[in-house]
Amino acid sequence: MAADLTSIKLNPDSHVLLDQPLLRLPHELVKRNFRNTQRYVERERDQILPSLKDTANAALSSSQTPEETLASLDAMIQRMQTFKRKIDKLHAEEETLHEHSAKRIRHLQELYEIPSLADVKYDDWARTRLDRLMVDYLLRSGYSKTASSLAETKQISHLIDLDTFVTCHRIASSLNRGETKDALAWIAENKNSLKKLITAPYKCTNLEFELRLQQYIELVRAGTIPKKLEARMYAQQHLTPHASSRPDAIMQAAGLLAQEPNTEAEPYRGLFAPSRWRHLSNLFIETHHTLLSLPVQPLLHAALSAGLSALKTPACHSAYNPASSSTPGHARIATNTSLCPICSMELNDLARNVPYAHHTTSFVESDPVVLPNGRIYGRERLEELQRKLAMSGLGGGEGGIHDLQIGKEGEVRDPTTGESFTWEQVKKVYIM
Amino acid sequence: MEAIQKEHDKVWNSCKQSKTTRHVDDIIVALQKARDAIAEDPTSRQVTLAKLQNPVKTMFDGIFSGLRDTHGLHNKYTRALDKVFKDKVPSNEIDTLSSHPTLINRAIYLHLLREGLFDVASTFHSEAVEKQQSQQETATNLDLDVPMEHPLGLDKSSEANMQEQFSNMYHILSELKDNHNLQPAIDWARKNAAALEARGSNLEFELCRLHFVSLFLDRRDEDQSDFDAPMRALQYAQSEFQSFRGRYLVEIQQLMGAIPFSSNLSESPYNTRFNHSTAWEEVASSFIREFCSLLELSADSPLYVAATAGAIALPTLLKLQTIQKQKRTEWTSQNELPVETPLPPSYRFHSIFVCPVSKEQTTDQNPPMMLPCCHVIAQESLQRLSKGAKFKCPYCPIESHPREAKRVFI
Ligand SMILES: [Zn+2]
Ligand SMILES: [Zn+2]
Numbered sequence: 001m002a003a004d005l006t007s008i009k010l011n012p013d014s015h016v017l018l019d020q021p022l023l024r025l026p027h028e029l030v031k032r033n034f035r036n037t038q039r040y041v042e043r044e045r046d047q048i049l050p051s052l053k054d055t056a057n058a059a060l061s062s063s064q065t066p067e068e069t070l071a072s073l074d075a076m077i078q079r080m081q082t083f084k085r086k087i088d089k090l091h092a093e094e095e096t097l098h099e100h101s102a103k104r105i106r107h108l109q110e111l112y113e114i115p116s117l118a119d120v121k122y123d124d125w126a127r128t129r130l131d132r133l134m135v136d137y138l139l140r141s142g143y144s145k146t147a148s149s150l151a152e153t154k155q156i157s158h159l160i161d162l163d164t165f166v167t168c169h170r171i172a173s174s175l176n177r178g179e180t181k182d183a184l185a186w187i188a189e190n191k192n193s194l195k196k197l198i199t200a201p202y203k204c205t206n207l208e209f210e211l212r213l214q215q216y217i218e219l220v221r222a223g224t225i226p227k228k229l230e231a232r233m234y235a236q237q238h239l240t241p242h243a244s245s246r247p248d249a250i251m252q253a254a255g256l257l258a259q260e261p262n263t264e265a266e267p268y269r270g271l272f273a274p275s276r277w278r279h280l281s282n283l284f285i286e287t288h289h290t291l292l293s294l295p296v297q298p299l300l301h302a303a304l305s306a307g308l309s310a311l312k313t314p315a316c317h318s319a320y321n322p323a324s325s326s327t328p329g330h331a332r333i334a335t336n337t338s339l340c341p342i343c344s345m346e347l348n349d350l351a352r353n354v355p356y357a358h359h360t361t362s363f364v365e366s367d368p369v370v371l372p373n374g375r376i377y378g379r380e381r382l383e384e385l386q387r388k389l390a391m392s393g394l395g396g397g398e399g400g401i402h403d404l405q406i407g408k409e410g411e412v413r414d415p416t417t418g419e420s421f422t423w424e425q426v427k428k429v430y431i432m
Numbered sequence: 433m434e435a436i437q438k439e440h441d442k443v444w445n446s447c448k449q450s451k452t453t454r455h456v457d458d459i460i461v462a463l464q465k466a467r468d469a470i471a472e473d474p475t476s477r478q479v480t481l482a483k484l485q486n487p488v489k490t491m492f493d494g495i496f497s498g499l500r501d502t503h504g505l506h507n508k509y510t511r512a513l514d515k516v517f518k519d520k521v522p523s524n525e526i527d528t529l530s531s532h533p534t535l536i537n538r539a540i541y542l543h544l545l546r547e548g549l550f551d552v553a554s555t556f557h558s559e560a561v562e563k564q565q566s567q568q569e570t571a572t573n574l575d576l577d578v579p580m581e582h583p584l585g586l587d588k589s590s591e592a593n594m595q596e597q598f599s600n601m602y603h604i605l606s607e608l609k610d611n612h613n614l615q616p617a618i619d620w621a622r623k624n625a626a627a628l629e630a631r632g633s634n635l636e637f638e639l640c641r642l643h644f645v646s647l648f649l650d651r652r653d654e655d656q657s658d659f660d661a662p663m664r665a666l667q668y669a670q671s672e673f674q675s676f677r678g679r680y681l682v683e684i685q686q687l688m689g690a691i692p693f694s695s696n697l698s699e700s701p702y703n704t705r706f707n708h709s710t711a712w713e714e715v716a717s718s719f720i721r722e723f724c725s726l727l728e729l730s731a732d733s734p735l736y737v738a739a740t741a742g743a744i745a746l747p748t749l750l751k752l753q754t755i756q757k758q759k760r761t762e763w764t765s766q767n768e769l770p771v772e773t774p775l776p777p778s779y780r781f782h783s784i785f786v787c788p789v790s791k792e793q794t795t796d797q798n799p800p801m802m803l804p805c806c807h808v809i810a811q812e813s814l815q816r817l818s819k820g821a822k823f824k825c826p827y828c829p830i831e832s833h834p835r836e837a838k839r840v841f842i
Binding site for chain 2: 008012037038044045057074083301303309318363374
């Protein structure tokens with residue numbers, strides 16, 4: 001019993017591990033918003049203060065007419081108004097993000113108020129978590145309509161990050177189609193934030209370099225003289241600056257100019273290969289997720305991998321377990337227990353290659369007995385099945401349940417195989 | 433979580449009271465005033481412009497000092513997050529599923545059907561087919577391979593069948609729960625009587641009994657006397673309980689015995705049978721269990737059970753992963769997890785047999801063997817102890833030959 005008490009203990013601090021991105025992502029977005037604000041303010045200050053000074057000097061030296069002074073003041077006012085609109089928009093975005101975070105914190109707080117894993121409130125909370133995990137998975141896999149329809153039905157829109165993933169997926173697909181425009185625009189937009197991902201001696205992210213390289217490859221692939229010239233110029237501008245930090249790639253790029261797109265010679269074949277687009281798309285997703293503190297794999301994968309293993313037993317894929325959906329010709333069986341989720345058809349194949357749970361002690365039904373076919377059950381379960389079968393008029397005495405001494409006379413039905421035996425054939429067995 | 437909330441409140445407050453916009457407004461006003469003054473009196477422009485320099489600079493400085501404060505609050509909030517979320521979310525190291533997107537899609541699709549989310553399920557279905565088509569097009573254009581299997585891992589017949597079965601289940605359930613109409617459930621139970629009986633299920637009787645009870649308690653406006661409702665129940669019993677008579681005699685006698693007490697049921701011995709607030713919920717969940725069992729599916733969504741078990745087990749596995757990373761081994765490559773991952777009792781679906789000699793779980797390759805003394809050990813232990821000859825059971829004095837041991841199924 002002591003073991004059962006610890007097994008239903010809910011430790012929220014370790015439990016919220018999977019919910020990390022729920023708070024991390026909006027915070028990353030707030031920080032990105034902040035850096036943008038800061039950049040705008042700096043830019044305006046560096047623009048307005050000098051031009052204000054110039055205007056004042058020009059007025060002092062009378063090199064500007066009063067009309068010209070007014071005109072430059074008007075320009076400054078207009079500039080500041082545009083600036084104000086940008087700042088207001090960023091500010092409104094920031095407020096929405098904080099509102100989301102607040103709701104999410106409240107949602108996590110609910111977990112801290114649930115006393116144990118056996119509480120019904122935990123069940124509700126865990127169902128919402130599964131909904132979130134599914135939405136996260138669907139969004140990452142590009143099923144955004146399904147994701148938003150699920151989120152709407154379950155009223156968890158405040159707990160999901162639709163826009164972020166839709167944008168990410170749009171750019172990833174454009175790369176898969178062989179387009180670099182959107183990805184390069186994204187890099188430009190996130191220039192400040194991306195800096196934190198660059199480690200010396202590199203001068204830009206792998207993603208940016210690989211995209212530039214791809215653009216260069218496409219110019220070379222086009223093959224015409226003007227395109228090759230353009231390729232050379234492009235390399236000069238975008239690749240040569242990385243010659244010291246990425247010498248191998250730059251050498252290969254240089255060599256590529258002398259190659260035909262259908263070359264069989266490596267590494268050039270690899271550079272021309274269309275599968276590079278898939279690589280770029282994956283690299284983009286990885287960079288995007290890292291930047292926003294999102295795990296690279298769907299959280300559902302982590303939860304399921306762990307869960308499949310924790311639930312899996314050697315019986316789940318055993319050839320002698322008719323309940324397992326992997327057993328050939330698995331029979332509809334007269335079992336009176338609920339079916340194991342790993343044995344069930346939905347997860348059986350998925351769980352095939354994960355390790356099974358580790359146990360140090362046996363766990364069998366109390367008062368175990370063995371049937372002539374070698375199957376072992378708790379006596380009570382056999383008696384219970386006999387009682388039910390007798391009540392529904394199958395097996396046991398003809399007069400129904402009341403003339404029958406359950407567990408002593410009449411038929412014993414094997415709940416797994418459906419075979420029938422008599423109680424005299426049932427033997428006690430000792431499980432240490 | 434409280435610390436997180438506290439720090440977040442501060443960040444949010446500072447956002448609400450942000451002075452940035454006000455400073456920007458001030459700058460615009462200052463510029464506008466100067467402009468108006470100069471337009472009014474062009475000769476004042478040197479003085480006006482000279483006097484404008486410092487205030488505008490101060491206002492910009494004000495914006496920056498506000499931003500610096502915000503930055504500090506952001507850092508504090510980050511630290512509060514870091515404190516609770518010490519470990520990184522497990523990623524690819526722990527992921528054995530990336531190579532099976534179709535199987536995951538199928539599990540999700542079936543989960544949606546199971547939960548009665550038919551609209552979401554059908555959106556998923558069409559979106560998945562659409563996505564696969566567009567991927568195939570792209571792939572053809574770029575000359576790449578693309579998988580041709582159904583994106584949700586369904587074959588045509590099972591797909592239609594599942595959807596039909598579950599929508600039938602939800603129809604019956606909603607009649608039962610929302611309208612307290614048992615008829616569709618009773619019809620279903622009668623149609624599947626043979627399969628249910630083979631399972632030892634009493635569902636049909638449970639449903640009819642609840643119908644009897646609800647008729648019994650259903651007082652109507654047009655009723656002439658207190659006995660009208662019990663009489664309607666009696667009529668129902670006479671027509672419907674005939675087939676149950678042999679098997680549920682005592683139960684039926686109990687139900688009938690309540691009729692004379694109908695006016696003050698609550699003080700009669702029959703009260704518990706009739707005044708049962710959770711009866712509808714209980715019947716509904718037995719119905720779901722039986723319905724899913726006949727489809728050879730577990731009663732609760734496997735996806736839900738597995739994801740929840742995963743959330744419970746993950747912290748333990750993560751700790752292990754950190755240790756193993758240092759030793760450069762991976763748990764996903766082994767047959768068995770190296771540590772125990774305790775789950776609540778409701779997550780146990782199989783018996784577990786750990787050989788008392790070797791301390792290993794038995795498998796198809798190393799199955800449990802019962803000695804003539806009825807002690808059970810693993811086959812490998814048996815071979816090791818006996819070396820093929822007569823040997824003494826490690827748990828009692830009885831000796832036996834290994835060929836007398838019998839394969840058992842636990
Ligand atoms: Zn199983
Ligand atoms: Zn023995």
